[in-house]
Amino acid sequence: MTALRGSRKRTSGFSLVEALVTLALTGVLLAAIGTLTGQWLPVWRQGFAGVQRLEALDLAVQRLAADIAAAKPVTASGAFATPIFIGGPDAIVFVRQAIGPAAGERLEWVRFARQDNVFARARAPYAPTADDHAQPTFADPVELARGAYRFRFSYAGPDHVWATNWVGRSTLPVAVRIDVFDGDAAAPLPLSTTVALRIDAPASCAGQASVGGCLGRLSGAQ
Numbered sequence: 001m002t003a004l005r006g007s008r009k010r011t012s013g014f015s016l017v018e019a020l021v022t023l024a025l026t027g028v029l030l031a032a033i034g035t036l037t038g039q040w041l042p043v044w045r046q047g048f049a050g051v052q053r054l055e056a057l058d059l060a061v062q063r064l065a066a067d068i069a070a071a072k073p074v075t076a077s078g079a080f081a082t083p084i085f086i087g088g089p090d091a092i093v094f095v096r097q098a099i100g101p102a103a104g105e106r107l108e109w110v111r112f113a114r115q116d117n118v119f120a121r122a123r124a125p126y127a128p129t130a131d132d133h134a135q136p137t138f139a140d141p142v143e144l145a146r147g148a149y150r151f152r153f154s155y156a157g158p159d160h161v162w163a164t165n166w167v168g169r170s171t172l173p174v175a176v177r178i179d180v181f182d183g184d185a186a187a188p189l190p191l192s193t194t195v196a197l198r199i200d201a202p203a204s205c206a207g208q209a210s211v212g213g214c215l216g217r218l219s220g221a222q
Helices: 002-011 016-069 211-221
Strands: 085-087 092-097 107-115 118-125 139-146 149-156 175-182 193-196
Touching (some): 016 092, 016 107, 016 118, 016 139, 107 149, 118 149, 139 149
Antiparallel strands (some): 092 107, 149 175, 175 193
């Protein structure tokens, strides 16, 4: 019985060859995992960066939409004949109520435009002037998008016909379409949207049969 127990003690556990084989297989597995991780991680990082860019771009579109919807039908000189709204295919300027902790009831100019590879929001205080065509010096630019992303604007009046420009009109547009393109892509990104303006004429013209006639009477009275 003693000899049998001694034989069992000598044969229990791994032999040196078995240990070396186990270490070799572990090394092969670790090398395979490292290779897969090295190939997969850059793709994952690229995809995650793309998601972050799209989320930031979506926030930029939301900021654009909120500002455009709040545009006010006021003019540089205080007359209602031609409200401040300079809409082009790739830039837009209008007046809205100022936003911020201490904004109060102030109005401010807002401009969205692309400059030096950056699409940004800039603003300036609003004050009536004698020149309906004068624009203030914009400041405090806030970057909304950078790089190849392009913003394109279209404008529709009560006839719902889209135009690439809205300048010198007697009213604000009824709606503004915001199309976002990735570089030179022909189709806009899915986050493109259409914004309905909350108001496009002075409150005193509400319910009038002809908004244009109302604006003309207001301008003549002033």
